[in-house]
Every structure is written in structure tokens, then in C-alpha cells.
Amino acid sequence: SSSSSSSPGSRSILRDISGENADQKDRAVELNSSNFDSVLSDTPAKYAIVEFFAHWCPACRNYKPHYEKVARLFNGPDAIHPGIVLMTRVDCAMKTNTKLCDRFSVSHYPMLFWGSPSKFVSGSGEPKKEKSEIVVIDDARTAERLLKWINKQTQSSYGLDDKKFENEHVRTNITDYKQISQAVYDIEEATAEAFDIILSNKVIKSSETSASFIRFIQLLAAHHASRRCRKGAAEILVNYDDLCPSGKCSYDSSGGNDTLGSFPICGKDLPRGYYMFCRGSRNDTRGFSCGLWVLFHSLSVRIEDGESQFAFNTICDFVNNFFMCDECRLHFNDMCLSVKTPFKKARDFVLWVWSTHNKVNERLMKDEASLGSGDPEFPKIIWPPRALCPSCYLSSDEKSIEWDHDNVYKFLKSYYGPKLVSLYKEKSVVGSKEETVSATAEDLTVATNALVVPVGAALAIAVASCAFGALACYWRTQQKNRKYCRGEAGTEVLEAELLMFP
Ligand SMILES: Cc1cc2nc3c(=O)[nH]c(=O)nc-3n(C[C@H](O)[C@H](O)[C@H](O)COP(=O)(O)OP(=O)(O)OC[C@H]3O[C@@H](n4cnc5c(N)ncnc54)[C@H](O)[C@@H]3O)c2cc1C
Secondary structure, three states, X not given: OHHHHOOOOHHHHHHHHHOOOHHHOOOOEEEOOOOHHHHHHHOOOOEEEEEEEOOOOHHXXXXXXXXXXXHHHHOOOXXXXXXXXXXXXXXXXXXXXXXXXXXXXXOOOOEEEEEOHHHHOOOOOOHHHHHHHOEEOOOOOOHHHHHHHHHHHHOOOOOOOOOHHHHHHHHHHOOHHHHHHHHHHHHHHHHHHHHHHHHHOOOOOOHHHHHHHHHHHHHHHHHOOOHHHHHHHHHHHHHHHHHOHHHOOOOOOOOOOXXXXXXXXXXXXXXXXXXXXOEOOOOOOEOHHHHHHHHHHHXXXXXXXXXXXHHHHHHHHHHHHHOOOHHHHHHHHHHHHOOOOOOOOHHHHHHHHHXXXXXXXXXXXXXXXXXOOOOOOOOOOOOOOOOOOHHHEEEEOOOOEEEOHHHXXXXXXXXXXXHOOOOOOOOOOOOOOOOOHHHHHHHHHHHHHHXXXXXXXXXXXXXXXXXXXHHHHXXXXXXXXXXXXXXXXHXXXXXXXXXXXX
């Protein structure tokens, strides 16, 4: 659609790598002085290689196929070993990159550097120390030699002929703990993908879908496990009245700053075009729908008791309105409708999402067995398996499992809570501390004033006063204060605010 193909900037670079013509595209990511720091500080990859070259240099041109051959293994939507090495290049013959190339004392072309991505970023720690942690790759003349270097550094045995399947053998050896710690990147990916689907299908059509969208964005702004998605969601909230006046959104992504399409929900470098925790052994399995489940679980363990019914409604409506898999949303909606008493405890909601997911698993287990449509490496199971959480099981036989719900809850809280974000690199924000005590106090003031301030402006104040993490407290305090103002709000309280607390 026009809205997704015309997005500007580095997003389109990433889009290109993941696009339909992926085969002809370069897998190494082209960096320049303006995206260098942001791409390298945001990448989930453990290592990075930066190739400094000049487009006029014939040897560089000849080297490119070698570099790409290796990049194919690690980058792009069909990477065999995703999330390990980010391979990039910088054209030093571009005037705009001169300073950047100087920073690394580039002395010849091509010149390759190896290090942890964050060490390449300017101003990340002491510059002197940093230098020594970035090393020049001295023998990378061919694809084979470059890969040999990488293997030595990572103590691995990647091969240029590796096939996707071998990767799955590698990953089954990784402990589940390591796997879930990669999932935070997948929920970012799924969030960005969901948002793109909403945009390209222009599905915010009525006041009902608009309300459902706002509630979901609120939930994300307050409780998404990824800071950059919280931030992006908050920015959409702040500007929502302008982006979607009376629920009529402008989707165009080329039309300047005043369209929904110009607000990437998890930052401009997402989607990246690959999943890690949710990566299937085939191209068409897992991915987005897996990421969406993990997003729901990760949200459920982050909410408080008072938000549980709101979160339940929000997720049910979101699936119903925006998850464009008909069978999925119909079944899910049935399960939502079968809930008769409102949720009062976050625990009950966490366990509801878990058991609902298991009901889907149980149904799909049969479907996939008879149709052969599942991912052979990831058969559906009733989850968590005993090996992952022994204490979750009271007893089990062929037909049924008797769960220890307290322990299941504890397990879910930890698995989708701290474990999920344990390896996540949060960028420190200059001059602001997240969710400090003083920020909370400030928020309380904002929340009280907000009763007479349009929601966009109120959120803008909250955002400006204490950065994005504090939006959670803003939202929570709003929720607590809300009961005092029903009916007396007057015209200034906007639709969005009322929708928060239906
Ligand atoms: C709301 C929703 C409804 C869906 N309905 C359908 C449908 O009707 N028909 C259909 O064909 N597909 C449906 N899907 C897709 C399907 O559920 C899977 O997402 C997809 O088949 C990919 O499966 P997966 O192996 O990646 O694991 P997923 O089921 O996507 O699970 C992702 C990960 O979550 C963890 N997990 C698994 N079970 C649980 C649990 N009970 N609690 C907590 N964590 C768990 C595991 O680590 C798993 O790898 C639906 C998806 C969603 C989000």
C-alpha cells in the first residue's frame, strides 16, 4: 500500500532489507553519520562489524560480494543466525561521513572493525577505553576468512553453507532463559508490525475502532516492556487529536509530521524484519502471531490489580478489531465473551491469558497434526512444559494436568517480567531519571490539573516533566483520580480521556 512503501529515512532502509525483493538487496546495513549511533545502540545483536569503504575504490567493489556472503548469514529476514552479528558499512567518500570516519582513524579501504555494538556509539563511556575494545579485523580478505575471524571471536563454527535448519539445532541448545531474554526484541517487532498492519489497512474507521486503538496505545505507553515502544506510544497519544481528528486518521507516511504514519510506534528503526525468540524453522511459521502472544503475556504481568479489567477489555477489543486472522479473532472473542465476572486482580488476568493461550494451543495441536501445517521444530504444547517449570505441576497424566496456579502465576510473573528484559539494552536518557520519586510527585500534580486540560496537552506535560517511563504513573494516577471527576469534567475532557475509563 502507499502508506507503507513511502516511509522516509532509515526505516525504509530496514524495510528494503525485509522487502519482497529481498534476494537482490544488500544484507549489510548502510550506515551514515546520522543513523550510525542510533542503529548501533538499538541493535539486539551481540557483536557488530563496521566496514569503512569508499564507493570509488575498486577493491572495495570487489570485496562487497564477500562481505555480503557473510552478511547473508547474520542479517536480513532470512538470516540463518539472526541477532548475533550486525554487519554494516559506511561510505567514507560521502562528505557527510568524514567526521565519522575520522573518529575511527580510518587509514585505508576497505577497513573492518569488530566490537560490541554499544562500543561503537559515541559518548558511551570513556572514549580511551572504548578504542581498545574495538578491534581492526586484520584478515578478512575473503568471505571464508572473515567468517573464520567471526568464529574465533564468538567461539562458534558457523559455515557459509549453513542452512536454516541447522540453526534450529543450535537454538535448542540455548537455555530457555537466554531465549526469553531475546523475546523483548520480538515484542518490539510484533508491536511495530501490528501498527503497520493497522496503518496499511486503514482499519481505524469508526469511533469504536478509534477508541479501541487509543486504549491499546495507552496500555502500551504504560506497560510495554520496551522503553522505545512506550515512548512511541506516548507520542502517538500526545498527538492523537491532531493525527486522528474525530477518529478520522491520516495514514499517509509521506505527508510530513502530522499523520499517524509518520509516528513509528517503536522508533524509526523498527520493524527490523526478523524475529528471534519467535523465529520459525520455516519462513511462514511463528513470527508475528507468536510475538503478539508474548506481547500480551508481557503486558499482563506488568499491570496492577486496578487495571486488570481495563487490560482485559483492551486486549479483547484489540484482537477483535485489529488482528486480521478471522478464525483467530472469532475464537478469541468467544473466550472473551465467556468471562462473566469482571477482573479485580492482576493475577486472575495473568492466569486468564495463560489458560486462554493453552486452549488455543490445545485446539491447534489437533489441527496441525492432521493438516501438517505446524512448524515441525515447534510443535504446540500445553505450556509451560514440566521441564521449564516443575513446580507448576501438581500432577499430570495422559489426559490432563493439575496445575499449581500459585506457582504458575509466580513463574509467569518472572518469565515474562524480569527475565524477558534481562538482556535488554535500555538507552540512558540524558538528563532524566526514569520513574524517580520526584517524578511521581510531579505526575500527581499533572494528573489533577489534567482534569481540565485536553488529554493531548496533559500527556505532553507529563511527558515533558519526567520522560516516558513516568507515563505509567501518570496513567495510573489518572485511573485513581478518575472517580472524582465523572460528570463534572465539562467540554475540555476529550474523548480519549473518557475512553480510558469507560
Ligand atoms: C490472540 C490469538 C489467537 C490465535 N488464534 C488462532 C487460531 O484460532 N487458529 C490458528 O491457527 N492460529 C491462531 N493463532 C496463532 C497461534 O496461536 C500461534 O501464535 C502460531 O501458530 C505460532 O505458534 P508458536 O509455535 O510460535 O507459539 P505461540 O502459540 O504463538 O506461542 C508463543 C510462545 O509463547 C509461549 N507460550 C505458549 N503457550 C503459552 C501459554 N499458555 N502461556 C504463556 N506462554 C505460552 C511459548 O514460549 C511459545 O513459544 C492465534 C494467535 C493469537 C495471538
